[in-house]
Amino acid sequence: MKRAVLLLALLAACRPEATRAPLPGRVKLVLEPAPNLVVTHPVRLAVVWVTSEVSDAGEPSTGYVVTLDQVVTSTTITLDVVAPPADQIDLLSPKEAIGFGFNGNFPTRGNAYRPRFVVYEDLDDSGSFDARSLEDGGPDRVIGADSSFNAFVAYVFDIESILSQMSSEQFALYETATNGRFTAFVGVVGTLDDLAIAAAREASIVVSDSDVPSASVRCRHQIFGTQASPIDVSVTVNPPLDPLVVCGTTATECAGAPLMSLPPPVVVDEDEEPLGGITCRRNAQLEMLTFHSQRVRCDGCGCYVDETARAFATTATSAPTWWPCPDPIGYCLEGPVAAFTSTCAVAR
Amino acid sequence: MSLTVLAALLVSSAPPPIFDDPRDPWTLLDRRLINRELFTQIRAPGQHFRFGNDLDWLALAADASVGTQQTGGINPQSRYHGYFLFDGFLAVQPLDFVDVNVEVLVANPSASDGFRLSSQISAGVSVHLHYDEWVIDGVPLDIDGIGVDLGPVTLGQGLLLERIPLEGQILSIGYDGFYFRHLFGGRVFWSDDDLITFALGALDGRLELNFARWQFTTTDVNPAAHYLTASFNWPLTEWAGVSAEYGARLRNSLETAGMIRFDAAFGDIWGAGFHVGYQARYYGRGFSPRTTAEVPTLVFSTPERENTYVTNSYEFFDFGPLFDQWAHTLMGEVRIPVVDYLYVTGTTEILLRSLDNPRGEDRVTYVQGHRAPGQWVEVYYRFGVEVRPWPELPHRINAFITNKQVASDQFLTDPVRRRFEPGDYVVVEAEVFL
Numbered sequence: 001m002k003r004a005v006l007l008l009a010l011l012a013a014c015r016p017e018a019t020r021a022p023l024p025g026r027v028k029l030v031l032e033p034a035p036n037l038v039v040t041h042p043v044r045l046a047v048v049w050v051t052s053e054v055s056d057a058g059e060p061s062t063g064y065v066v067t068l069d070q071v072v073t074s075t076t077i078t079l080d081v082v083a084p085p086a087d088q089i090d091l092l093s094p095k096e097a098i099g100f101g102f103n104g105n106f107p108t109r110g111n112a113y114r115p116r117f118v119v120y121e122d123l124d125d126s127g128s129f130d131a132r133s134l135e136d137g138g139p140d141r142v143i144g145a146d147s148s149f150n151a152f153v154a155y156v157f158d159i160e161s162i163l164s165q166m167s168s169e170q171f172a173l174y175e176t177a178t179n180g181r182f183t184a185f186v187g188v189v190g191t192l193d194d195l196a197i198a199a200a201r202e203a204s205i206v207v208s209d210s211d212v213p214s215a216s217v218r219c220r221h222q223i224f225g226t227q228a229s230p231i232d233v234s235v236t237v238n239p240p241l242d243p244l245v246v247c248g249t250t251a252t253e254c255a256g257a258p259l260m261s262l263p264p265p266v267v268v269d270e271d272e273e274p275l276g277g278i279t280c281r282r283n284a285q286l287e288m289l290t291f292h293s294q295r296v297r298c299d300g301c302g303c304y305v306d307e308t309a310r311a312f313a314t315t316a317t318s319a320p321t322w323w324p325c326p327d328p329i330g331y332c333l334e335g336p337v338a339a340f341t342s343t344c345a346v347a348r
Numbered sequence: 349m350s351l352t353v354l355a356a357l358l359v360s361s362a363p364p365p366i367f368d369d370p371r372d373p374w375t376l377l378d379r380r381l382i383n384r385e386l387f388t389q390i391r392a393p394g395q396h397f398r399f400g401n402d403l404d405w406l407a408l409a410a411d412a413s414v415g416t417q418q419t420g421g422i423n424p425q426s427r428y429h430g431y432f433l434f435d436g437f438l439a440v441q442p443l444d445f446v447d448v449n450v451e452v453l454v455a456n457p458s459a460s461d462g463f464r465l466s467s468q469i470s471a472g473v474s475v476h477l478h479y480d481e482w483v484i485d486g487v488p489l490d491i492d493g494i495g496v497d498l499g500p501v502t503l504g505q506g507l508l509l510e511r512i513p514l515e516g517q518i519l520s521i522g523y524d525g526f527y528f529r530h531l532f533g534g535r536v537f538w539s540d541d542d543l544i545t546f547a548l549g550a551l552d553g554r555l556e557l558n559f560a561r562w563q564f565t566t567t568d569v570n571p572a573a574h575y576l577t578a579s580f581n582w583p584l585t586e587w588a589g590v591s592a593e594y595g596a597r598l599r600n601s602l603e604t605a606g607m608i609r610f611d612a613a614f615g616d617i618w619g620a621g622f623h624v625g626y627q628a629r630y631y632g633r634g635f636s637p638r639t640t641a642e643v644p645t646l647v648f649s650t651p652e653r654e655n656t657y658v659t660n661s662y663e664f665f666d667f668g669p670l671f672d673q674w675a676h677t678l679m680g681e682v683r684i685p686v687v688d689y690l691y692v693t694g695t696t697e698i699l700l701r702s703l704d705n706p707r708g709e710d711r712v713t714y715v716q717g718h719r720a721p722g723q724w725v726e727v728y729y730r731f732g733v734e735v736r737p738w739p740e741l742p743h744r745i746n747a748f749i750t751n752k753q754v755a756s757d758q759f760l761t762d763p764v765r766r767r768f769e770p771g772d773y774v775v776v777e778a779e780v781f782l
Contacts, residue, residue: 168713
């Protein structure tokens with residue numbers, strides 16, 4: 001019996017678990033729909049890999065490989081992500097340096113690529129993402145993508161080679177970055193110049209009608225931005241104030257209208273996002289209620305902030321019933337603009 | 349000479365003459381002096397050359413060596429590539445039941461750096477109290493206490509700890525072959541760990557039951573690991589023996605480990621000495637006390653480590669939190685006289701390691717360049733000659749090739765993760781034993 005046990009032990013040692021290829025990466029996404037977003041077709045999620053190739057004539061071209069495409073049924077999504085075919089791997093762009101280590105000390109280094117998680121409205125009901133929608137003229141509407149500025153998962157090239165260089169401490173970090181799975185998809189954070197391995201975590205994707213997600217994917221993270229100027233200011237002046245006196249020369253639109261006849265203003269239009277919130281300003285002659293808002297608009301790989309301000313001016317004695325000033329705090333907390341208000345202030 | 353396997357056989361077949369002797373009783377690898385009971389050690393047969401062995405109240409001894417190492421540029425040299433070592437021992441016996449032992453190691457591992465940069469002195473004191481004046485039914489009660497230098501420590505048959513130098517204390521009370529023994533050791537495999545054990549032994553240690561608490565001070569996750577192990581060692585013949593140990597880590601899920609070992613040693617076959625051994629070890633995932641984020645390290649890296657086997661519990665603790673591990677080792681040593689001043693020597697260790705994922709888990713990593721889960725063979729060797737200019741004395745010149753050289757950082761007290769440096773080396777060294 002003892003001999004049998006020993007023999008079994010010897011045999012067991014000769015049968016280690018068969019080695020395997022890396023597993024798909026497991027990624028958790030949380031979608032954050034903007035409240036003003038309206039969709040009329042199915043919303044889907046595609047994992048998109050951007051490639052770059054130079055033709056024999058020296059012409060660069062951008063391509064897209066979609067490895068997963070599924071309908072969105074929940075705001076919390078867990079995906080098993082696989083890499084593109086081997087012949088596409090070398091074309092992925094941009095490849096980013098990734099370090100494996102702690103506290104800025106990365107004894108093991110490699111290259112990685114961040115796959116893109118694209119949320120789109122399937123306008124043509126085709127059931128698949130048409131990557132031309134990232135450029136002009138595609139049939140689908142891109143309404144979200146993972147952030148270029150908040151890296152969370154990356155595909156590591158030649159993970160076997162990287163693993164063979166790792167110390168056990170680095171492997172412990174790799175374990176947290178993959179939730180204990182043998183996979184080339186690891187949790188990352190962005191550093192000043194490149195990526196660093198980090199514990200796996202979920203990512204948030206803002207879903208809205210914005211140009212930025214498309215530009216972020218199309219431009220391979222290389223989008224840049226600036227502040228558009230001047231600010232577009234429109235002013236509505238309540239009689240008996242004189243619009244010409246109130247608006248001065250800075251307003252791009254200025255009109256007189258009885259505020260009592262207007263519905264309470266909403267803080268943003270559909271396409272706008274709140275910027276500076278709402279302010280009330282007052283002097284001896286008038287009170288002014290101002291709504292600040294912005295919209296990011298992309299042109300190519302440059303994205304610009306269009307700012308607008310809508311102002312309403314009245315005397316204190318002729319203010320409409322919905323007028324929040326000079327007590328804007330209550331208006332902000334309870335009124336129809338509350339959900340969009342980031343600041344409420346009164347300048348006296 | 350303490351190197352003879354005959355003495356080892358005597359040790360293996362009789363109660364050890366040195367209290368809690370941690371040295372391997374079977375191997376032909378050098379059995380050097382330890383910092384304990386120096387009077388007993390250097391007055392033993394074969395130690396007549398020790399210049400301090402005939403003093404009444406003082407014992408003195410020293411092992412000194414110089415050596416150089418070449419690689420031919422195939423691989424980097426190890427830290428001890430041009431070294432000088434002086435390992436001095438001193439003991440006094442102020443009372444009949446007390447001896448105070450001091451070991452001073454002077455080491456310069458690198459002639460390239462020069463002794464002005466690299467030389468280090470390490471000293472340890474071991475006070476040993478042994479009291480056996482109380483007699484019950486004609487059998488003395490043996491009371492021993494040792495601290496603070498414990499020298500190399502082996503627990504049981506080496507499942508948890510095998511020949512790892514520690515400081516701490518050992519307290520023991522024994523009666524007629526039975527004993528109860530407590531050990532406290534600090535800085536074992538981590539900078540913040542302590543090892544506390546309580547052992548019950550019978551038949552002069554042939555059977556032993558051990559409870560161990562491995563505790564840590566700088567972790568929130570796992571402040572301590574507790575173990576229960578049972579071991580035995582048993583002579584099969586006067587030249588062969590078997591030993592084994594089985595242990596479990598005590599927590600909600602029971603992780604186990606076990607080892608079995610067979611040894612055969614022939615001390616004198618036409619003047620030649622042989623030892624062959626086999627070990628099988630199994631360490632279940634999670635048996636090791638900490639996670640992979642807390643890497644075990646060793647300090648006090650001296651060439652004495654080359655007198656231990658690569659097969660050691662330490663090697664199973666690094667990736668132990670991840671894999672089930674098997675190992676089968678064949679080890680052999682030989683020392684054959686060619687003429688009365690020239691010996692051919694050889695040692696080898698062939699290690700088959702196997703790492704496997706526990707059921708339901710799926711991970712891949714690399715352990716010293718080998719893909720795990722997987723199985724591979726490691727072969728360690730040392731072959732050469734030993735020249736004794738004075739055949740009646742142990743002083744010698746060794747020239748050998750080996751791939752087993754101690755790994756050390758700049759200072760021998762720097763923590764290192766690997767016990768041995770990878771690579772092939774040609775070594776020439778001269779040793780004197782005083």
